[in-house]
Amino acid sequence: MSKQAYRVINLQLVMMQSLSPTMRRFSFESSEMSAIQTFAPDQRVKLFFPQLKNPQETQWIVEKEDWYQAYRQMPEATRPPMRTYTIRNLYPEKNRVDIDFAMHGATGPASTWAESAMIGDRIQMAAPNVDWDGEKRGFEWHPPAIAEQILLMADETALPAVAGIIEELHLDNVQADVHVLIEMPKHEDRIELPEHQNIHVHWLARENQSQPGEKLYEYVQKLYPSQQQKKSAVELENINVDEEILWFTGEKLEQQKFYAWIAAESKAVLNIRRYLAQECGIQKEHLNCMGYWRWGKVLG
Ligand SMILES: Cc1cc2nc3c(=O)[nH]c(=O)nc-3n(C[C@H](O)[C@H](O)[C@H](O)COP(=O)(O)OP(=O)(O)OC[C@H]3O[C@@H](n4cnc5c(N)ncnc54)[C@H](O)[C@@H]3O)c2cc1C
Incomplete structure:
Protein backbone atom coordinates (compact mmCIF):
# COMPACT_ATOMS: atom_id res chain seq x y z
CA MET A 1 0.00 0.00 0.00
CA SER A 2 1.25 3.47 -0.83
CA LYS A 3 2.18 5.54 2.21
CA GLN A 4 -0.11 8.51 1.70
CA ALA A 5 -3.71 8.98 0.68
CA TYR A 6 -2.75 12.07 -1.31
CA ARG A 7 0.23 12.56 -3.60
CA VAL A 8 1.74 15.64 -5.16
CA ILE A 9 1.90 16.26 -8.90
CA ASN A 10 3.20 19.15 -10.99
CA LEU A 11 0.67 21.21 -12.94
CA GLN A 12 1.10 23.55 -15.88
CA LEU A 13 -1.57 26.11 -16.73
CA VAL A 14 -2.85 25.60 -20.29
CA MET A 15 -6.14 27.52 -20.40
CA MET A 16 -8.15 30.18 -18.56
CA GLN A 17 -11.84 30.72 -19.12
CA SER A 18 -14.14 33.28 -17.56
CA LEU A 19 -17.35 31.59 -16.33
CA SER A 20 -18.88 34.74 -14.81
CA PRO A 21 -17.58 38.08 -13.48
CA THR A 22 -16.41 36.24 -10.32
CA MET A 23 -15.62 32.70 -11.46
CA ARG A 24 -12.65 31.75 -13.61
CA ARG A 25 -11.75 28.25 -14.76
CA PHE A 26 -8.08 27.29 -14.77
CA SER A 27 -7.22 24.20 -16.81
CA PHE A 28 -3.95 22.49 -16.06
CA GLU A 29 -2.02 19.70 -17.73
CA SER A 30 0.31 17.21 -16.10
CA SER A 31 2.18 14.16 -17.32
CA GLU A 32 1.47 12.72 -13.83
CA MET A 33 -2.34 13.04 -14.02
CA SER A 34 -2.83 9.24 -14.11
CA ALA A 35 -1.29 9.10 -10.60
CA ILE A 36 -4.29 10.86 -9.05
CA GLN A 37 -8.03 10.31 -8.88
CA THR A 38 -11.24 11.94 -7.69
CA PHE A 39 -14.04 10.30 -5.71
CA ALA A 40 -16.84 12.85 -5.50
CA PRO A 41 -17.98 16.22 -6.88
CA ASP A 42 -16.73 17.99 -3.74
CA GLN A 43 -13.31 16.34 -3.89
CA ARG A 44 -10.90 18.66 -2.16
CA VAL A 45 -7.28 19.01 -3.15
CA LYS A 46 -4.38 21.12 -1.96
CA LEU A 47 -2.83 23.55 -4.39
CA PHE A 48 0.66 24.96 -3.83
CA PHE A 49 1.40 28.48 -5.01
CA PRO A 50 4.48 30.68 -5.35
CA GLN A 51 5.58 32.52 -2.21
CA LEU A 52 3.96 35.95 -1.98
CA LYS A 53 7.07 37.92 -1.02
CA ASN A 54 9.70 36.17 -3.12
CA PRO A 55 7.97 34.09 -5.78
CA GLN A 56 11.29 33.31 -7.49
CA GLU A 57 12.67 31.83 -4.26
CA THR A 58 9.85 29.27 -3.92
CA GLN A 59 11.19 25.77 -3.30
CA TRP A 60 8.78 23.31 -4.87
CA ILE A 61 8.00 19.91 -3.37
CA VAL A 62 10.41 17.21 -4.54
CA GLU A 63 9.28 14.27 -2.39
CA LYS A 64 5.90 13.65 -4.00
CA GLU A 65 4.83 10.36 -2.38
CA ASP A 66 5.69 10.93 1.26
CA TRP A 67 5.24 14.66 0.80
CA TYR A 68 3.48 15.85 3.94
CA GLN A 69 6.30 15.33 6.43
CA ALA A 70 8.80 16.69 3.93
CA TYR A 71 6.60 19.75 3.32
CA ARG A 72 6.28 20.50 7.03
CA GLN A 73 10.04 20.38 7.41
CA MET A 74 10.65 22.86 4.59
CA PRO A 75 11.38 26.45 5.74
CA GLU A 76 8.15 28.47 5.80
CA ALA A 77 9.85 31.37 4.05
CA THR A 78 10.50 29.36 0.90
CA ARG A 79 8.04 26.46 0.77
CA PRO A 80 5.01 26.99 -1.49
CA PRO A 81 1.92 28.14 0.48
CA MET A 82 -0.89 25.57 0.41
CA ARG A 83 -4.61 26.33 -0.07
CA THR A 84 -7.66 24.07 -0.50
CA TYR A 85 -9.59 23.87 -3.79
CA THR A 86 -12.07 21.52 -5.49
CA ILE A 87 -11.53 19.35 -8.53
CA ARG A 88 -14.17 20.57 -10.98
CA ASN A 89 -13.29 18.15 -13.80
CA LEU A 90 -10.59 15.52 -14.04
CA TYR A 91 -9.75 14.08 -17.47
CA PRO A 92 -6.94 11.55 -16.85
CA GLU A 93 -6.96 10.49 -20.53
CA LYS A 94 -6.28 14.09 -21.57
CA ASN A 95 -3.85 14.68 -18.66
CA ARG A 96 -6.08 17.59 -17.68
CA VAL A 97 -7.74 18.97 -14.57
CA ASP A 98 -10.05 21.99 -14.20
CA ILE A 99 -10.20 24.08 -11.03
CA ASP A 100 -12.70 26.95 -10.76
CA PHE A 101 -11.47 29.93 -8.75
CA ALA A 102 -13.66 32.57 -7.12
CA MET A 103 -11.79 35.75 -8.02
CA HIS A 104 -11.99 37.81 -4.83
CA GLY A 105 -9.03 40.14 -5.37
CA ALA A 106 -5.38 39.49 -4.58
CA THR A 107 -5.56 38.89 -0.83
CA GLY A 108 -3.47 35.75 -0.33
CA PRO A 109 -1.11 33.43 -2.21
CA ALA A 110 -3.88 31.62 -4.14
CA SER A 111 -5.85 34.68 -5.21
CA THR A 112 -2.68 36.65 -5.98
CA TRP A 113 -1.49 33.88 -8.26
CA ALA A 114 -4.95 33.60 -9.91
CA GLU A 115 -5.20 37.35 -10.56
CA SER A 116 -1.95 37.46 -12.52
CA ALA A 117 -1.71 33.89 -13.84
CA MET A 118 -0.22 33.35 -17.29
CA ILE A 119 -0.44 30.36 -19.61
CA GLY A 120 2.57 28.16 -18.91
CA ASP A 121 2.65 28.94 -15.15
CA ARG A 122 3.59 25.98 -12.99
CA ILE A 123 2.10 25.13 -9.60
CA GLN A 124 1.66 21.87 -7.66
CA MET A 125 -1.34 19.90 -6.41
CA ALA A 126 -1.84 17.20 -3.77
CA ALA A 127 -4.75 14.96 -4.79
CA PRO A 128 -6.00 11.42 -4.00
CA ASN A 129 -3.35 8.87 -4.86
CA VAL A 130 -4.44 6.12 -7.28
CA ASP A 131 -2.22 3.66 -5.40
CA TRP A 132 -3.94 4.26 -2.07
CA ASP A 133 -5.93 1.22 -0.92
CA GLY A 134 -7.33 2.75 2.26
CA GLU A 135 -10.58 4.59 2.85
CA LYS A 136 -11.55 7.12 0.17
CA ARG A 137 -10.92 10.58 1.53
CA GLY A 138 -11.32 14.27 0.96
CA PHE A 139 -15.04 14.69 0.31
CA GLU A 140 -18.21 15.04 2.38
CA TRP A 141 -20.99 14.44 -0.16
CA HIS A 142 -22.64 11.20 1.03
CA PRO A 143 -26.40 11.57 0.46
CA PRO A 144 -28.38 8.62 1.80
CA ALA A 145 -30.10 6.62 -0.92
CA ILE A 146 -33.53 7.11 0.64
CA ALA A 147 -33.26 10.87 1.18
CA GLU A 148 -36.54 12.64 0.40
C1 LIG B 1 -12.78 22.06 1.04
C2 LIG B 1 -12.58 23.42 0.39
C3 LIG B 1 -12.73 23.54 -0.98
C4 LIG B 1 -12.57 24.80 -1.59
N1 LIG B 1 -12.73 24.90 -2.95
C5 LIG B 1 -12.60 26.10 -3.56
C6 LIG B 1 -12.74 26.23 -4.98
O1 LIG B 1 -12.91 25.24 -5.72
N2 LIG B 1 -12.65 27.48 -5.53
C7 LIG B 1 -12.41 28.59 -4.75
O2 LIG B 1 -12.35 29.70 -5.29
N3 LIG B 1 -12.23 28.49 -3.41
C8 LIG B 1 -12.30 27.28 -2.80
N4 LIG B 1 -12.11 27.18 -1.45
C9 LIG B 1 -11.84 28.40 -0.68
C10 LIG B 1 -10.37 28.81 -0.72
O3 LIG B 1 -9.58 27.78 -0.14
C11 LIG B 1 -10.19 30.11 0.12
O4 LIG B 1 -10.92 31.16 -0.45
C12 LIG B 1 -8.73 30.49 0.31
O5 LIG B 1 -8.64 31.21 1.51
C13 LIG B 1 -8.14 31.35 -0.79
O6 LIG B 1 -6.77 31.54 -0.50
P1 LIG B 1 -6.00 32.94 -0.65
O7 LIG B 1 -4.56 32.57 -0.68
O8 LIG B 1 -6.59 33.72 -1.77
O9 LIG B 1 -6.35 33.71 0.68
P2 LIG B 1 -5.83 33.44 2.19
O10 LIG B 1 -4.37 33.64 2.29
O11 LIG B 1 -6.36 32.13 2.65
O12 LIG B 1 -6.58 34.61 2.96
C14 LIG B 1 -6.19 35.97 2.78
C15 LIG B 1 -7.41 36.86 2.97
O13 LIG B 1 -8.32 36.59 1.90
C16 LIG B 1 -9.62 36.44 2.44
N5 LIG B 1 -10.39 35.52 1.57
C17 LIG B 1 -10.18 34.21 1.33
N6 LIG B 1 -11.11 33.72 0.51
C18 LIG B 1 -11.94 34.76 0.23
C19 LIG B 1 -13.10 34.89 -0.57
N7 LIG B 1 -13.62 33.86 -1.27
N8 LIG B 1 -13.69 36.11 -0.64
C20 LIG B 1 -13.20 37.18 0.03
N9 LIG B 1 -12.09 37.11 0.82
C21 LIG B 1 -11.48 35.91 0.90
C22 LIG B 1 -9.40 35.87 3.83
O14 LIG B 1 -10.51 36.16 4.65
C23 LIG B 1 -8.15 36.60 4.28
O15 LIG B 1 -8.49 37.84 4.84
C24 LIG B 1 -12.24 25.94 -0.81
C25 LIG B 1 -12.04 25.79 0.57
C26 LIG B 1 -12.21 24.54 1.17
C27 LIG B 1 -12.00 24.41 2.65
Whole structure:
Protein backbone atom coordinates (compact mmCIF):
# COMPACT_ATOMS: atom_id res chain seq x y z
CA MET A 1 0.00 0.00 0.00
CA SER A 2 1.25 3.47 -0.83
CA LYS A 3 2.18 5.54 2.21
CA GLN A 4 -0.11 8.51 1.70
CA ALA A 5 -3.71 8.98 0.68
CA TYR A 6 -2.75 12.07 -1.31
CA ARG A 7 0.23 12.56 -3.60
CA VAL A 8 1.74 15.64 -5.16
CA ILE A 9 1.90 16.26 -8.90
CA ASN A 10 3.20 19.15 -10.99
CA LEU A 11 0.67 21.21 -12.94
CA GLN A 12 1.10 23.55 -15.88
CA LEU A 13 -1.57 26.11 -16.73
CA VAL A 14 -2.85 25.60 -20.29
CA MET A 15 -6.14 27.52 -20.40
CA MET A 16 -8.15 30.18 -18.56
CA GLN A 17 -11.84 30.72 -19.12
CA SER A 18 -14.14 33.28 -17.56
CA LEU A 19 -17.35 31.59 -16.33
CA SER A 20 -18.88 34.74 -14.81
CA PRO A 21 -17.58 38.08 -13.48
CA THR A 22 -16.41 36.24 -10.32
CA MET A 23 -15.62 32.70 -11.46
CA ARG A 24 -12.65 31.75 -13.61
CA ARG A 25 -11.75 28.25 -14.76
CA PHE A 26 -8.08 27.29 -14.77
CA SER A 27 -7.22 24.20 -16.81
CA PHE A 28 -3.95 22.49 -16.06
CA GLU A 29 -2.02 19.70 -17.73
CA SER A 30 0.31 17.21 -16.10
CA SER A 31 2.18 14.16 -17.32
CA GLU A 32 1.47 12.72 -13.83
CA MET A 33 -2.34 13.04 -14.02
CA SER A 34 -2.83 9.24 -14.11
CA ALA A 35 -1.29 9.10 -10.60
CA ILE A 36 -4.29 10.86 -9.05
CA GLN A 37 -8.03 10.31 -8.88
CA THR A 38 -11.24 11.94 -7.69
CA PHE A 39 -14.04 10.30 -5.71
CA ALA A 40 -16.84 12.85 -5.50
CA PRO A 41 -17.98 16.22 -6.88
CA ASP A 42 -16.73 17.99 -3.74
CA GLN A 43 -13.31 16.34 -3.89
CA ARG A 44 -10.90 18.66 -2.16
CA VAL A 45 -7.28 19.01 -3.15
CA LYS A 46 -4.38 21.12 -1.96
CA LEU A 47 -2.83 23.55 -4.39
CA PHE A 48 0.66 24.96 -3.83
CA PHE A 49 1.40 28.48 -5.01
CA PRO A 50 4.48 30.68 -5.35
CA GLN A 51 5.58 32.52 -2.21
CA LEU A 52 3.96 35.95 -1.98
CA LYS A 53 7.07 37.92 -1.02
CA ASN A 54 9.70 36.17 -3.12
CA PRO A 55 7.97 34.09 -5.78
CA GLN A 56 11.29 33.31 -7.49
CA GLU A 57 12.67 31.83 -4.26
CA THR A 58 9.85 29.27 -3.92
CA GLN A 59 11.19 25.77 -3.30
CA TRP A 60 8.78 23.31 -4.87
CA ILE A 61 8.00 19.91 -3.37
CA VAL A 62 10.41 17.21 -4.54
CA GLU A 63 9.28 14.27 -2.39
CA LYS A 64 5.90 13.65 -4.00
CA GLU A 65 4.83 10.36 -2.38
CA ASP A 66 5.69 10.93 1.26
CA TRP A 67 5.24 14.66 0.80
CA TYR A 68 3.48 15.85 3.94
CA GLN A 69 6.30 15.33 6.43
CA ALA A 70 8.80 16.69 3.93
CA TYR A 71 6.60 19.75 3.32
CA ARG A 72 6.28 20.50 7.03
CA GLN A 73 10.04 20.38 7.41
CA MET A 74 10.65 22.86 4.59
CA PRO A 75 11.38 26.45 5.74
CA GLU A 76 8.15 28.47 5.80
CA ALA A 77 9.85 31.37 4.05
CA THR A 78 10.50 29.36 0.90
CA ARG A 79 8.04 26.46 0.77
CA PRO A 80 5.01 26.99 -1.49
CA PRO A 81 1.92 28.14 0.48
CA MET A 82 -0.89 25.57 0.41
CA ARG A 83 -4.61 26.33 -0.07
CA THR A 84 -7.66 24.07 -0.50
CA TYR A 85 -9.59 23.87 -3.79
CA THR A 86 -12.07 21.52 -5.49
CA ILE A 87 -11.53 19.35 -8.53
CA ARG A 88 -14.17 20.57 -10.98
CA ASN A 89 -13.29 18.15 -13.80
CA LEU A 90 -10.59 15.52 -14.04
CA TYR A 91 -9.75 14.08 -17.47
CA PRO A 92 -6.94 11.55 -16.85
CA GLU A 93 -6.96 10.49 -20.53
CA LYS A 94 -6.28 14.09 -21.57
CA ASN A 95 -3.85 14.68 -18.66
CA ARG A 96 -6.08 17.59 -17.68
CA VAL A 97 -7.74 18.97 -14.57
CA ASP A 98 -10.05 21.99 -14.20
CA ILE A 99 -10.20 24.08 -11.03
CA ASP A 100 -12.70 26.95 -10.76
CA PHE A 101 -11.47 29.93 -8.75
CA ALA A 102 -13.66 32.57 -7.12
CA MET A 103 -11.79 35.75 -8.02
CA HIS A 104 -11.99 37.81 -4.83
CA GLY A 105 -9.03 40.14 -5.37
CA ALA A 106 -5.38 39.49 -4.58
CA THR A 107 -5.56 38.89 -0.83
CA GLY A 108 -3.47 35.75 -0.33
CA PRO A 109 -1.11 33.43 -2.21
CA ALA A 110 -3.88 31.62 -4.14
CA SER A 111 -5.85 34.68 -5.21
CA THR A 112 -2.68 36.65 -5.98
CA TRP A 113 -1.49 33.88 -8.26
CA ALA A 114 -4.95 33.60 -9.91
CA GLU A 115 -5.20 37.35 -10.56
CA SER A 116 -1.95 37.46 -12.52
CA ALA A 117 -1.71 33.89 -13.84
CA MET A 118 -0.22 33.35 -17.29
CA ILE A 119 -0.44 30.36 -19.61
CA GLY A 120 2.57 28.16 -18.91
CA ASP A 121 2.65 28.94 -15.15
CA ARG A 122 3.59 25.98 -12.99
CA ILE A 123 2.10 25.13 -9.60
CA GLN A 124 1.66 21.87 -7.66
CA MET A 125 -1.34 19.90 -6.41
CA ALA A 126 -1.84 17.20 -3.77
CA ALA A 127 -4.75 14.96 -4.79
CA PRO A 128 -6.00 11.42 -4.00
CA ASN A 129 -3.35 8.87 -4.86
CA VAL A 130 -4.44 6.12 -7.28
CA ASP A 131 -2.22 3.66 -5.40
CA TRP A 132 -3.94 4.26 -2.07
CA ASP A 133 -5.93 1.22 -0.92
CA GLY A 134 -7.33 2.75 2.26
CA GLU A 135 -10.58 4.59 2.85
CA LYS A 136 -11.55 7.12 0.17
CA ARG A 137 -10.92 10.58 1.53
CA GLY A 138 -11.32 14.27 0.96
CA PHE A 139 -15.04 14.69 0.31
CA GLU A 140 -18.21 15.04 2.38
CA TRP A 141 -20.99 14.44 -0.16
CA HIS A 142 -22.64 11.20 1.03
CA PRO A 143 -26.40 11.57 0.46
CA PRO A 144 -28.38 8.62 1.80
CA ALA A 145 -30.10 6.62 -0.92
CA ILE A 146 -33.53 7.11 0.64
CA ALA A 147 -33.26 10.87 1.18
CA GLU A 148 -36.54 12.64 0.40
CA GLN A 149 -35.27 16.18 0.89
CA ILE A 150 -31.81 17.49 0.09
CA LEU A 151 -30.62 21.00 0.94
CA LEU A 152 -27.48 22.37 -0.72
CA MET A 153 -26.11 25.76 0.31
CA ALA A 154 -23.02 27.37 -1.15
CA ASP A 155 -21.24 30.63 -1.76
CA GLU A 156 -18.89 31.23 -4.68
CA THR A 157 -16.07 29.15 -3.16
CA ALA A 158 -18.34 26.11 -2.96
CA LEU A 159 -20.05 26.68 -6.32
CA PRO A 160 -17.57 24.33 -8.08
CA ALA A 161 -18.58 21.51 -5.70
CA VAL A 162 -22.29 22.26 -5.91
CA ALA A 163 -22.21 22.48 -9.71
CA GLY A 164 -20.67 19.00 -9.77
CA ILE A 165 -23.21 17.72 -7.23
CA ILE A 166 -26.10 19.01 -9.36
CA GLU A 167 -24.63 17.33 -12.45
CA GLU A 168 -24.46 14.05 -10.51
CA LEU A 169 -28.04 14.37 -9.20
CA HIS A 170 -29.23 15.14 -12.72
CA LEU A 171 -27.48 12.09 -14.17
CA ASP A 172 -28.93 9.91 -11.40
CA ASN A 173 -32.42 11.34 -12.09
CA VAL A 174 -32.75 12.29 -8.43
CA GLN A 175 -36.10 11.47 -6.83
CA ALA A 176 -35.60 13.56 -3.69
CA ASP A 177 -36.79 17.16 -3.56
CA VAL A 178 -33.59 19.20 -3.85
CA HIS A 179 -33.29 22.86 -2.85
CA VAL A 180 -30.09 24.62 -3.81
CA LEU A 181 -29.24 28.07 -2.42
CA ILE A 182 -26.26 29.71 -4.09
CA GLU A 183 -24.99 33.10 -2.94
CA MET A 184 -22.72 34.97 -5.34
CA PRO A 185 -21.26 38.49 -5.35
CA LYS A 186 -23.29 39.63 -8.39
CA HIS A 187 -26.50 38.79 -10.24
CA GLU A 188 -24.42 38.19 -13.40
CA ASP A 189 -22.55 35.42 -11.59
CA ARG A 190 -25.35 33.01 -12.31
CA ILE A 191 -23.93 30.13 -14.36
CA GLU A 192 -25.76 27.51 -16.35
CA LEU A 193 -26.57 24.30 -14.48
CA PRO A 194 -28.43 21.22 -15.70
CA GLU A 195 -32.17 21.53 -15.14
CA HIS A 196 -34.28 18.85 -13.49
CA GLN A 197 -37.86 18.88 -12.24
CA ASN A 198 -36.81 17.93 -8.69
CA ILE A 199 -33.89 20.38 -8.42
CA HIS A 200 -34.89 23.92 -7.42
CA VAL A 201 -32.02 26.38 -7.66
CA HIS A 202 -32.28 29.75 -5.89
CA TRP A 203 -29.59 32.26 -6.89
CA LEU A 204 -28.85 35.05 -4.41
CA ALA A 205 -26.59 38.04 -5.04
CA ARG A 206 -24.85 40.23 -2.47
CA GLU A 207 -24.37 43.19 -4.83
CA ASN A 208 -22.11 44.81 -2.20
CA GLN A 209 -25.10 45.21 0.09
CA SER A 210 -24.65 42.35 2.50
CA GLN A 211 -21.95 40.37 4.27
CA PRO A 212 -20.88 36.99 2.87
CA GLY A 213 -23.46 34.38 3.83
CA GLU A 214 -26.14 36.85 4.97
CA LYS A 215 -28.35 36.16 1.95
CA LEU A 216 -28.02 32.42 2.50
CA TYR A 217 -29.07 32.86 6.13
CA GLU A 218 -32.07 35.02 5.18
CA TYR A 219 -33.25 32.67 2.46
CA VAL A 220 -32.98 29.48 4.50
CA GLN A 221 -35.31 31.11 7.04
CA LYS A 222 -37.90 31.61 4.29
CA LEU A 223 -37.49 28.05 3.07
CA TYR A 224 -37.61 26.50 6.55
CA PRO A 225 -39.54 28.90 8.81
CA SER A 226 -38.83 28.56 12.51
CA GLN A 227 -41.59 26.58 14.20
CA GLN A 228 -42.35 26.85 17.87
CA GLN A 229 -43.26 23.17 18.19
CA LYS A 230 -40.06 22.05 16.44
CA LYS A 231 -37.64 24.24 18.40
CA SER A 232 -34.92 22.23 20.04
CA ALA A 233 -32.62 22.96 22.94
CA VAL A 234 -29.98 20.72 21.40
CA GLU A 235 -26.47 21.65 22.57
CA LEU A 236 -24.21 22.65 19.69
CA GLU A 237 -20.45 22.95 19.68
CA ASN A 238 -19.68 26.68 19.73
CA ILE A 239 -16.32 26.97 18.04
CA ASN A 240 -14.29 30.14 17.55
CA VAL A 241 -14.40 30.52 13.78
CA ASP A 242 -11.53 33.03 13.89
CA GLU A 243 -9.19 30.36 15.19
CA GLU A 244 -10.53 27.02 14.04
CA ILE A 245 -11.81 25.66 10.77
CA LEU A 246 -15.53 24.98 11.02
CA TRP A 247 -16.11 21.38 9.95
CA PHE A 248 -19.14 19.51 11.30
CA THR A 249 -20.04 16.54 9.18
CA GLY A 250 -23.05 14.42 9.95
CA GLU A 251 -23.09 10.73 10.54
CA LYS A 252 -23.92 8.44 7.67
CA LEU A 253 -27.43 7.36 8.61
CA GLU A 254 -28.93 5.09 5.99
CA GLN A 255 -32.49 5.72 7.14
CA GLN A 256 -32.12 9.47 6.91
CA LYS A 257 -34.81 11.33 4.92
CA PHE A 258 -33.31 14.85 5.15
CA TYR A 259 -29.73 15.60 4.13
CA ALA A 260 -27.96 18.96 4.02
CA TRP A 261 -24.56 19.90 2.53
CA ILE A 262 -23.60 23.48 3.44
CA ALA A 263 -20.30 25.17 2.58
CA ALA A 264 -19.56 28.89 2.67
CA GLU A 265 -17.95 31.56 4.86
CA SER A 266 -17.40 30.04 8.33
CA LYS A 267 -19.41 32.42 10.50
CA ALA A 268 -22.36 32.24 8.13
CA VAL A 269 -22.25 28.44 8.16
CA LEU A 270 -22.12 28.44 11.97
CA ASN A 271 -25.27 30.60 12.12
CA ILE A 272 -27.09 28.50 9.52
CA ARG A 273 -26.27 25.30 11.40
CA ARG A 274 -27.54 26.79 14.63
CA TYR A 275 -30.75 27.97 12.95
CA LEU A 276 -31.53 24.64 11.30
CA ALA A 277 -30.74 22.59 14.41
CA GLN A 278 -32.24 24.83 17.09
CA GLU A 279 -35.04 26.76 15.37
CA CYS A 280 -36.17 24.06 12.96
CA GLY A 281 -35.36 21.01 15.08
CA ILE A 282 -33.37 19.30 12.31
CA GLN A 283 -31.06 16.64 13.72
CA LYS A 284 -27.49 17.94 13.67
CA GLU A 285 -26.35 14.54 12.37
CA HIS A 286 -28.21 15.35 9.15
CA LEU A 287 -26.29 18.59 8.63
CA ASN A 288 -22.90 18.59 6.90
CA CYS A 289 -21.47 22.04 7.54
CA MET A 290 -18.12 23.21 6.20
CA GLY A 291 -16.41 26.59 6.57
CA TYR A 292 -14.60 27.11 3.25
CA TRP A 293 -13.01 30.40 4.31
CA ARG A 294 -13.18 32.96 7.10
CA TRP A 295 -13.68 36.66 6.48
CA GLY A 296 -10.47 38.58 7.36
CA LYS A 297 -8.52 35.49 8.48
CA VAL A 298 -6.02 33.03 7.08
CA LEU A 299 -6.89 29.64 8.48
CA GLY A 300 -4.36 27.48 6.61
C1 LIG B 1 -12.78 22.06 1.04
C2 LIG B 1 -12.58 23.42 0.39
C3 LIG B 1 -12.73 23.54 -0.98
C4 LIG B 1 -12.57 24.80 -1.59
N1 LIG B 1 -12.73 24.90 -2.95
C5 LIG B 1 -12.60 26.10 -3.56
C6 LIG B 1 -12.74 26.23 -4.98
O1 LIG B 1 -12.91 25.24 -5.72
N2 LIG B 1 -12.65 27.48 -5.53
C7 LIG B 1 -12.41 28.59 -4.75
O2 LIG B 1 -12.35 29.70 -5.29
N3 LIG B 1 -12.23 28.49 -3.41
C8 LIG B 1 -12.30 27.28 -2.80
N4 LIG B 1 -12.11 27.18 -1.45
C9 LIG B 1 -11.84 28.40 -0.68
C10 LIG B 1 -10.37 28.81 -0.72
O3 LIG B 1 -9.58 27.78 -0.14
C11 LIG B 1 -10.19 30.11 0.12
O4 LIG B 1 -10.92 31.16 -0.45
C12 LIG B 1 -8.73 30.49 0.31
O5 LIG B 1 -8.64 31.21 1.51
C13 LIG B 1 -8.14 31.35 -0.79
O6 LIG B 1 -6.77 31.54 -0.50
P1 LIG B 1 -6.00 32.94 -0.65
O7 LIG B 1 -4.56 32.57 -0.68
O8 LIG B 1 -6.59 33.72 -1.77
O9 LIG B 1 -6.35 33.71 0.68
P2 LIG B 1 -5.83 33.44 2.19
O10 LIG B 1 -4.37 33.64 2.29
O11 LIG B 1 -6.36 32.13 2.65
O12 LIG B 1 -6.58 34.61 2.96
C14 LIG B 1 -6.19 35.97 2.78
C15 LIG B 1 -7.41 36.86 2.97
O13 LIG B 1 -8.32 36.59 1.90
C16 LIG B 1 -9.62 36.44 2.44
N5 LIG B 1 -10.39 35.52 1.57
C17 LIG B 1 -10.18 34.21 1.33
N6 LIG B 1 -11.11 33.72 0.51
C18 LIG B 1 -11.94 34.76 0.23
C19 LIG B 1 -13.10 34.89 -0.57
N7 LIG B 1 -13.62 33.86 -1.27
N8 LIG B 1 -13.69 36.11 -0.64
C20 LIG B 1 -13.20 37.18 0.03
N9 LIG B 1 -12.09 37.11 0.82
C21 LIG B 1 -11.48 35.91 0.90
C22 LIG B 1 -9.40 35.87 3.83
O14 LIG B 1 -10.51 36.16 4.65
C23 LIG B 1 -8.15 36.60 4.28
O15 LIG B 1 -8.49 37.84 4.84
C24 LIG B 1 -12.24 25.94 -0.81
C25 LIG B 1 -12.04 25.79 0.57
C26 LIG B 1 -12.21 24.54 1.17
C27 LIG B 1 -12.00 24.41 2.65
